[in-house]
Amino acid sequence: MSTYAIYADKFVLAGRLVGPGYLPVVDGKFGNFSYEKPACEILDKTGKWIAPGLVDIHIHGFYGHATTDIDADGINESSLGLAKFGTTAWCPTTFTNPTETIGREVAAIAEANCKRDANFLGARIAGIFLEGPFFTMKHVGAQNPDYLIDPQYEIFADWQEKAQGLIVRSGLAPEREGSVEYISRLSAEGVTCAIGHSDATYEQCLKAVDAGCTTFLHTYNGMRGLHHREPGVVGAAMTTPDTFAEVIGDGKHVNPVSIKVLIETKGWQHTPLITDCLGCGGLPEGHYMSGGLPVEMRDGACYLTEGHNAGSLAGSVARLIDVVKNLYDWNLVTAEQAIRMASEVPARATGIDHNVGFIMPGRNADFIALNPNMTLDATYISGSLVPVE
Numbered sequence: 001m002s003t004y005a006i007y008a009d010k011f012v013l014a015g016r017l018v019g020p021g022y023l024p025v026v027d028g029k030f031g032n033f034s035y036e037k038p039a040c041e042i043l044d045k046t047g048k049w050i051a052p053g054l055v056d057i058h059i060h061g062f063y064g065h066a067t068t069d070i071d072a073d074g075i076n077e078s079s080l081g082l083a084k085f086g087t088t089a090w091c092p093t094t095f096t097n098p099t100e101t102i103g104r105e106v107a108a109i110a111e112a113n114c115k116r117d118a119n120f121l122g123a124r125i126a127g128i129f130l131e132g133p134f135f136t137m138k139h140v141g142a143q144n145p146d147y148l149i150d151p152q153y154e155i156f157a158d159w160q161e162k163a164q165g166l167i168v169r170s171g172l173a174p175e176r177e178g179s180v181e182y183i184s185r186l187s188a189e190g191v192t193c194a195i196g197h198s199d200a201t202y203e204q205c206l207k208a209v210d211a212g213c214t215t216f217l218h219t220y221n222g223m224r225g226l227h228h229r230e231p232g233v234v235g236a237a238m239t240t241p242d243t244f245a246e247v248i249g250d251g252k253h254v255n256p257v258s259i260k261v262l263i264e265t266k267g268w269q270h271t272p273l274i275t276d277c278l279g280c281g282g283l284p285e286g287h288y289m290s291g292g293l294p295v296e297m298r299d300g301a302c303y304l305t306e307g308h309n310a311g312s313l314a315g316s317v318a319r320l321i322d323v324v325k326n327l328y329d330w331n332l333v334t335a336e337q338a339i340r341m342a343s344e345v346p347a348r349a350t351g352i353d354h355n356v357g358f359i360m361p362g363r364n365a366d367f368i369a370l371n372p373n374m375t376l377d378a379t380y381i382s383g384s385l386v387p388v389e
Contacts, residue, residue, distance in 0.1 A: 002027055004383075005038045008045040008369070012052065014344070014358045017336050023050060025365045028382035032361050045369050048377055049335070052343040053088025053366035054320045055357050057169070057350045058129060058218065058246060058274035060093045060290070066279025067092045068291055070104045075112035079122030081282055083386045086321040086376045088366035089126040089347075089356040091168065093276075095291030096132030096143035099155050106130075106163035113166065121381045124366070126352045127168030130159070131217070134172035134179070135197035141222040142304055142314035143197060144292050151182035160191075167191060169350050171217050173198035174208035187212025192351050194246075197222045198233050205236030209243060215349050218276055219245040219262055220254050221313070238265040244349035246274045249326050250318035252301040256330045268337045272346035273323045278302050281317040290314055325374040335374055 003026050010019040011033060022038055024031030060066050063081035065074030075092060082090055092109045094102050106128055113125045132143050134151040149155075151172050160167050169192045172179055183193045195208055196217025201224070205213075216223070216237040224232035231238075237245040238261075245266050247259055253276070263271050275281070278295070280288040285297045287305070295302040295314040302314040320342050327338045347357025359367060365383035370376060379386040 004041040004043050006043045006045055006050055007037075008048045008050045010049045012049065012336060012339050012359065014360050023359070025383040028365055028384070030359055030361055030363050030365050045377070047372070049339075049370040049372065050359070051339045051368050051370055052357055052359050053368055053379065053381070054086050054324070054342045055126065055346045055352075056082070056087050056090040056275055056277070056320045057126075057272060057346040058093055058131070059090050059277045060095065060315065061279030061281070062277060063282040064279060066290065067094050067105050067109065068097065069279070070101075070108045072108045072112035072115055075109055075125070076115065076120070076122060078279075079112075079125070082123040083121060083379050083381060084388050085319040086368045086379050087123050087319070088368070088379065088381055089124040089352075091127045091129040091350065091352075092125060093129040093131050096135060096147050097292065098147050099133070099149070102130070102133070103159055103162045106159050106167065110162070110164040110166050118382070121384060121386045124356060125166065126347075126356050127350065128163055128166045129350075130167060130170040132171065132197070134170075134176055134182075136173040136175060136199050138199040139173075139197045139222045139224070141197055141309065141312065142291060142293060142295070150177045151179055153182055153185045156182070156186065168352060169194055169215070171196045173200060174204050174213065175200040180207055180211045183208055183211040183213050190351060192349070195223070195233060195236070199224045200233055202231040202235050205233055206240070209236070209240050213243070215244040215246060215272075217246055218253065218274065219247050220258055221248065238262065241270075244270050244272055244345070246272050246349075248276050248316055248318070249273050249323035250275070250301065250316045251326055253313060253316060256332060259327070259330075260332050263332060268333050268341055269345060271341055272349045273320065273327065273338075273342040274346065275318045275320050275323060276316045277318055278315040281319070321368075321376050328374045338374065339370075
């Protein structure tokens with residue numbers, strides 16, 4: 001079907017929730033929504049919601065492959081697996097490693113992007129997210145403590161060259177020396193910076209925001225908490241109105257009540273949903289390596305098995321579609337808001353909203369069909385159905 005129109009009960013468009021009606025797809029691009037039936041083939045999705053494909057901006061891998069593997073084919077295998085579960089764009093996310101290793105990792109991601117053709121039905125690489133190595137030991141979490149360093153623009157510039165310009169976001173602890181200068185220089189280049197794995201004070205966070213920092217990593221996890229005498233990183237995330245505060249909605253990392261508090265302070269429009277999924281996501285429970293550290297996947301999450309943080313959460317194995325359903329089922333937001341929090345909000349937070357996250361005329365027809373209970377019916381990339389087998 002090079003030209004067809006989707007009929008469905010509801011459409012999550014850029015500016016409103018509408019339907020029932022028709023949304024044309026012409027040569028893999030969206031057309032203009034209409035209440036009138038067009039004279040073309042109809043894809044009948046009666047009873048369904050049509051929404052933008054989901055955008056995961058903080059995810060290390062999927063289906064047995066991760067950025068740390070330095071394997072372009074593995075990145076593309078992850079992309080194929082993600083698309084089967086409704087994620088049509090992602091930002092492959094690195095870990096704290098030696099600088100030379102991170103350079104090889106981002107080069108492999110760029111290679112994966114170049115190896116695709118127009119018929120590739122996997123999640124698009126919307127950019128690269130550097131999670132590390134500019135973090136603090138106190139909140140190192142599942143990052144490798146052996147390779148923590150201060151932020152340096154020259155190191156970033158080398159990575160960006162190897163990544164062929166794909167790096168769109170860099171995480172850091174703003175209390176580290178050189179952070180403000182680093183944030184300022186990246187911001188001037190259109191690369192977003194994010195506060196995380198940090199023991200910064202409220203004032204240190206504000207200085208980072210003043211310099212151009214726009215997001216907070218997996219809010220509540222890996223950061224100084226809220227205290228009535230020192231609001232810390234969590235306090236800064238909640239009270240800086242123009243920033244974005246990511247949250248992992250897998251039910252393991254953050255209590256739903258805490259997510260409710262975050263949404264009520266930030267607004268859903270500034271609360272991107274993420275998975276922070278590790279490379280073992282989609283695989284059976286068992287023992288794996290993640291970011292160079294041994295982990296055990298059990299009970300729907302991953303836990304460190306060695307070192308001073310043994311037993312601590314290492315990351316999620318959630319799929320973004322399940323996070324959407326969680327927030328809806330927990331009655332924290334409406335279905336429409338949950339969808340937008342996993343598509344347009346993360347795209348805006350990362351500065352990639354000109355390419356992904358919205359259903360708009362002329363954009364790539366990357367969309368999902370959802371049942372009213374927010375379970376996935378089907379995924380489409382450039383208007384083509386993604387096979388699930």
